[in-house]
Amino acid sequence: MNNETLRYETLAPDxxxxxGRDHQSVATAFLDGDDALLVDSLGSIEDARSLQRVLCGEMGRTVRAVAATHFMSDHIAGMCLFPDALTIAHRHYRHTFLSQNRRVDGFYRDPQLLFDTGMSLRWGRHRLRFVHNPGKTMDHVCVDVPDADLVCVGDAIVGNIVYLSRADPELIRNAIGRIRQFGRGRVVGGHVGQFPAAVLDNAIHYLDRLRERVMLIRTGTTRVPIAERIAAIPIDDCLAPSVEATAFERQWHRHNLEVILAQSIFELDAAVTEVAA
Structure with a gap:
């Protein structure tokens, strides 16, 4: 369903x-009667207010808690709109907030409940398992919900691909691997929406093929500059079979190529390979 700029759907009765419109950021609401717990809270004040209008105004729910899969501004905009709600985050939340590329200080709010490796929380009929899963960020958390056969994974994936940002690609790959071990049928991403479990394999495939393409360029010999060749890597060469890229995924693939060049990503991998050879 749509409400102005906001799209929402029911994943289970509760x-x-x-x-939201901003970066297609996702928030998931778990209901316990009239009380709601949010996992993430969208990427702009406009989107967060639309969520508040729908969830609280039209549906009559009260947000009692807001948890962050990671403390980046495009996922925590709504925290400041629910001042009475308990705020939850991993203990490394400040590291992520201070190191992000697009920081919005007005969205910042101190988490009241911090955890380390994980915690379990009963909310209505569901048990929410918060599991520290560093990858895209050091504070990254996935929220496993066995009774709903779903897992909220934040920015471990971006649709059928990943976004490298400032992360170690190997950490991202390991994070996706840990999510696969939960064996859930549905994956709720930090952007775009929900996906079948195969999206995790698709994201790993993309990351592995992208690495391979960059490694071949960095270790090869040609008169064409490395930067030019990396910037021209098409997303279609990296996608899993039968996956067709969306406009959103194509946009973030272009960002990945920019990041690879700016941060010399996979350069160490190429150097190690050449030494071993």
Whole structure:
């Protein structure tokens, strides 16, 4: 369903997913009667207010807690709109907030409940398992919900691909591997929406093929500059079979190529390979 700029859908009778316009950021609401717990809270004040209007105004729910899969501004905009709600995050949340590329200080709010490796929380009929899963960020958390056969994974994936940002690609790959071990049928991403479990394999495939392409360029010999060749890597060469890229995924693939060049990503991998040879 759509409400102005906000899209939302029912994942279960007591689980709602909201997707905002800003970066298609996702918030998932778990309901316990009239009380709601949010996992993430969208990427702009406008989107967060639309969520508030729908969830609280139209549906009559009260947000009692807001948890962050990671403390980046495009996922925590709504925290400041629910001042009475308990805020939850991993203990490394400040590292992520201070190191992000697009920081919005007005969205910042101190988490009241911090955890380290994980915690379990009963909310209505569901047990929410918060599991520290560093990859895209050091504070990254996935929220496993066995009774709903879903897992909220934040920015471990971006649709059928990943976004490298400032992360170690190997950490991202390991994070996706840990999510696969939960064996859930549905994956709720930090952007775009929900996906079948195969999206995790698709994201790993993309990351592995992208690495291979960059490694071949960095270790090869040609008169064409490395930067030019990396910037021209098409997303279609990296996608899993039968996966067709969306406009959103194509945009973030272009960002990945920019990041690879700016941060010399996979350069160490290439150097190690050449030494071993």
């Amino acid at each position: 689980v709602l997913m909201f997707v």
